[in-house]
Amino acid sequence: MYPLVVLALISLVCVSFTSCSHDHAKAGENKSKINVEHEARIERGRYLITITGCNDCHTAGYMQQGLAIPESEWLTGVGLGFKGPWGTSYPKNLRKSIARMTEKEWIEYARSANGAPPMPWVVLQKMKDSDLRDIYAFVSSLGAKGDDVPAMLPPGQIPQTPYIVFEPVFPSSK
Ligand code: HEC
Numbered sequence: 001m002y003p004l005v006v007l008a009l010i011s012l013v014c015v016s017f018t019s020c021s022h023d024h025a026k027a028g029e030n031k032s033k034i035n036v037e038h039e040a041r042i043e044r045g046r047y048l049i050t051i052t053g054c055n056d057c058h059t060a061g062y063m064q065q066g067l068a069i070p071e072s073e074w075l076t077g078v079g080l081g082f083k084g085p086w087g088t089s090y091p092k093n094l095r096k097s098i099a100r101m102t103e104k105e106w107i108e109y110a111r112s113a114n115g116a117p118p119m120p121w122v123v124l125q126k127m128k129d130s131d132l133r134d135i136y137a138f139v140s141s142l143g144a145k146g147d148d149v150p151a152m153l154p155p156g157q158i159p160q161t162p163y164i165v166f167e168p169v170f171p172s173s174k
Helices: 002-052 054-058 062-068 094-099 103-112 121-125 129-142
Strands: 081-084 087-089 163-165
Touching: 002 054, 002 129, 054 062, 094 129, 103 121, 103 129
Parallel strands: 081 163
Antiparallel strands: 081 087
16 A cells, blocks of 8 residues: 555655756747747848838938947937927837837827828838837837937927928029
8 A cells, every 4th residue: 555655756756846846947948939939030130220211210320320320329319309390200219119118008099190200100000910019119219318309390390409401492494
């Protein structure tokens, strides 16, 4: 009787131990799979941001210096206004904008986002969910940095910051 109980106990321990370690291994596998997927999302987000031109407006100096601007400075917003018939708009600090939103909120926001020029709003509205998720992963991985840009000004108000004037000029017909 006694050895039988011991045997039963041992086998019980063995079974639970092996299933435990199996679960652990599986959890580890899932975790590294999630990490690999997350890294791939970040990499694709980096690619999308690079090829869609967001840095040209949202990163100081990027239009002139391109990739010489370190990634740690990307998308921190620019306090140089774009003044046009819409008023004066400032390319927002996307690092902070995205840090304020969950991934779900970001996707919902992008679908309906529509503000002032020269932001190419349609680019954002028409991105696939997977692209928006990749961009979210990349920008989040950089972390929030920098200050908020000045608030947009209504038409006719003179900005107290440097600004670029968007104004069609017609050659005078002689
Ligand atoms: C030609 C300049 C320009 C380019 C290129 C540009 N943006 Fe913008 N973006 C702006 C300006 C200016 C604003 C502010 C508009 C406003 O105040 O209504 C803005 C605002 C935004 C906002 C709103 C943020 C908030 O907190 O409200 C998001 C999001 C955004 N841009 C994302 C992007 C992404 C992503 C790209 C690249 C695909 C991009 N922008 C490319 C100029 C630009």
